[in-house]
Amino acid sequence: MIDDRAPVAVDVDALDRKDGRHRGLSQISNVVLRGISRNEAGPLTATQLAQLTSSDAFKVARSIELLVRRGLIYRDVDKADRRRASLSLTADGRKVYKDIEKFVVRVERKLMAALDPHEVEVLRRSLDKLDRQLETEIKAQGRDNFL
Structure with a gap:
């Protein structure tokens, strides 16, 4: 029984050792991917994402830059206000996030078995x-x- 409401805390470095495709993702990057993936209301702004995940806005902004450069999230700049942008996962971002989620589920099941x-x-x-x-x-x- 996996609780979707619980924040995912995953050792992404452990995942990296098993699968090099995720090399370089920090804990905050995982939180950002999760926040974008789990948002049902549509694309998020960086400010909304920081609030939703109770994360430091500066760290979220840095993570967004990294994830955009790696092609894992898409940033759509608001034409009316260029300071705002909507964020969504790319196909590669969805794949990486699903891989991380599978890893987290496996770890949780092993731990909960105790x-x-x-x-x-x-x-x-x-x-x-x-x-x-x-x-x-x-x-x-x-x-x-x-x-």
Whole structure:
């Protein structure tokens, strides 16, 4: 049972050792790919992506530049406001992201196999509780003040 709401934390270097196609992707690049891939509302701007992933805007912007250069994401500049651009995955970006997701699922399954069903349920409930608390704190203090 994989929880789609949980943030994916993956050792991309471990994936690189198994499959050299992903060499050079940082943790933030993985987060950016995930954010773009999981967004159902359509293309995202860099600012929206930083907010959605609770990531540092500067690091997100640097990662976007790297991913555009590597042909993994497409940046469509807004004709009305050249400072804005929509981001989406390219076909290669979707492939890389799917490979990373498969790796994460395999790792999670191996780790979760160490727990019995009751422990899995307790872990899920605990993570859900922490997630709700995080959202409460962010709403109370504002995202910028909390982080």
